[in-house]
Amino acid sequence: MPVSWSIAAEWEQLDAGSPEERACFSALGIKAHDLWLTEGNDVLANRLRQAPLLSAYHLAEWLAWNWWRLRWEPRSNSKDWAYAHRLTTIGSGYIWPNLTIFSDGERTALISKPTTERPQTPFRYITDHAVILPASEFEAGIDLFLSQVLERLSWAGIEDSNLQTVWSGVIAERKTPALVRTRKLEALLGQDPDSQEQLVDQLVRDIEDLGLSGVEELAAEHGQSGKLLTGDDLREAAQRSGFDASPRDVIRLPATEVPKRSGLTPAYRAGATAARALREHHRLGEGPLTDVQLAEMAGVVRAIIPDVRGGASISFALDEKPTQGRVVLRSKWRTGRRFELARLLGDRLARPPSGALLPATRAYTYRQKVQRSFAAELLSPFEVVDAMLGDDYSMENQQDVAEHFEVSPLTIRTLLVNHGRLAREELETEFETAAA
Structure with missing residues (x-):
């Protein structure tokens, strides 16, 4: 190599x-x-x-x-x-x-x-x-x-x-698959080998019900919040604050148009490519997506977006059957809930689920970064954003464009940074805060 x-x-x-x-x-x-x-x-x-x-x-x-x-x-x-x-x-x-x-x-x-x-x-x-x-x-x-x-x-x-x-x-x-799984979970938790056996045991128990890939994302979230969400925590939150969902009704994207997961492709590019492909394939145009459109695309009822009580420390979808599941959104702000729902939609399309749990967390894993990029591009297509801004990248102009697409100003700013219109202050700009 x-x-x-x-x-x-x-x-x-x-x-x-x-x-x-x-x-x-x-x-x-x-x-x-x-x-x-x-x-x-x-x-x-x-x-x-x-x-x-x-x-x-x-x-x-x-x-x-x-x-x-x-x-x-x-x-x-x-x-x-x-x-x-x-x-x-x-x-x-x-x-x-x-x-x-x-x-x-x-x-x-x-x-x-x-x-x-x-x-x-x-x-x-x-x-x-x-x-x-x-x-x-x-x-x-x-x-x-x-x-x-x-x-x-x-x-x-x-x-x-x-x-x-x-x-x-x-x-x-x-060389040992079981140890690879354990060591990877420890690393995602932010722990040294054999230092947190109780936490790892809990994660391993949840793999059967939630799926390995979803549990790995929960482990990575622990590094951000310091709290480990268990399967019981998620099911309780889904029952208390979730909305009915139908995974089968989620909008589809042909397999040939789903970006391949690769170390050669930046996460922001993979997510944006999937979002553009979705808009083009389903002729969604270049304008803002309404709450009704977004909810229908995600297989949930429209009421999930204006319900701004907030549900849990992370957003997630929990699939029980092909036609039955629950979706929980974290944000208490409408633009945040739109962004989070778009993230969960992107998770299904850009990375077809391999388990019951699809989490949208604050972690910086490749999967989470793809979600954020997908949501930003789907809700506010960069080419249109760029044309609307012209050469005026003032905060006031960014605010106007954000209101037009019903996203946060930080979402617009992050798009501009990723496409080289504004200087990058950090290696990665965090889309998650755009939800607020």
Whole structure:
């Protein structure tokens, strides 16, 4: 497999430290898409270096220990998230790059930021860049680097290191389907291996009724809210605040027009493509969708949108039979409920359900990002939005367009950011807040 990123180590001499550290001291460079993410100013040598002097052993150990979370855990509000995703937390006396790594399940982000210039600091990183690559290529790059470090340890006659123990365990887990399921759920929860067996056991119990993919999204939601919703919680909310739905009556999209899920395709593009295909296939035109249209398309009664009491901490559809189910919307605002209902519709179309539960959460998984993009494009087609705004991107003009399409102004702003009309302030702009 061609790998678009790499961690390269050129071995150097070190006279102090543990045997592992001395053997794996190196000029260590991280490169992605021909860009050095570790470039910086070496104050002592008075020159730029792409590969600063670091401990390849400590980096490899950190990567091995956090492999599952790096591979599956998206951005979250978990209090210890940074320790599993930011190289600056490695420590051990080295000046590590200000590099953050996380995944949405399909694609992995590597975000490099400059470090602050301080007196007496011999190295300052200067790269300010974000790289996105398929998660499969991220895996391949880690495997290659870890094998390089292990070969170096073997060359130095070092056996039974902690790295060898941890990494051999990860390799064995990756070959065992039941352990893959467990480790992935732990990572989505924002937890280290074997640290939250009770939570994982609860999720596993719900898989039979709700489906694996829906339960994985509940695990990822835990990282945002700190609360784990169980099947019992969802059924109670569906009974209390849900509306009758008929999954069979949901509008359809030919399989040939459903975007393929791929690490090569950004989530926002996959969702927008599905929304445009739906409008074109069913000749919905370019204007705003009414509440009646949206409800009919989603297989629910119109009353679900103006009922602004709010139902649960997340929006979701719970299918009981092909002709029977319940839909719960979270928002207490009409524009929010329209957006959430469109998300659930997009979840059915862009990713046909493989279980009874279709959740719309605050998590940053690929599936959730596809939902948000689908909803934004379906409710406010970008080409029309762009034409209405012209060259006037003022907040007042954005507000007028948002009112025309009955969406929030932030939905319009996010469309403009994703299409390059406005500067992107963050790697990902969160559509979820547009619901408010």
